[in-house]
């Protein structure tokens with residue numbers, strides 16, 4: 301009999317005591333045989349009987365408790381002496397942004413608070429790297445069967461500018477991407493210039509400034 305799995309939403313891997321208790325009760329009630337941490341800082345509940353799937357999903361909190369996208373972030377200044385920025389703060393805002401978007405495929409994001417890139421930002425669909433000059437934003441990375449290093453779209457960004465640019469790039473991807481097409485394949489198909497041009501045509505203050513900075517970085 302085919303079994304199914306669920307990864308409850310856990311922004312940056314934070315679940316909290318109430319969430320842990322709820323998950324433990326669900327695991328016990330439905331006899332879920334496998335619970336393990338994933339590379340994306342979430343919990344995988346695997347081996348769910350297909351007939352139990354909807355009930356398990358509801359018991360975990362319904363639709364809001366699920367999100368195909370995720371953000372992994374390094375601990376930032378609170379946990380690492382190398383940090384040049386506050387990755388968790390930006391990561392939580394980015395996770396909330398992703399949770400509200402409808403995108404062609406899942407988006408994995410990595411937010412690293414320094415260029416050591418412990419959150420694997422350069423091989424994520426959306427990657428942010430903290431530097432002493434500000435955030436650098438990368439798009440189109442992937443660590444899967446056909447790995448790809450993400451392309452730098454802009455650097456020297458504030459947190460607000462990073463979020464503004466992330467929204468703009470994701471909206472472009474939502475508009476132009478094919479169903480199930482991950483960002484790496486999307487950039488390869490449509491071309492990096494088209495992505496940059498879409499960003500350059502941005503009308504918001506944030507993206508206009510980001511683009512000016514991108515031009516400096518890319519020059």
Ligand code: SF4
Nearest residue numbers: 374380383414417418
């Ligand atoms: S990316 Fe940098 S700041 Fe973040 S955990 Fe790694 S070394 Fe520390």
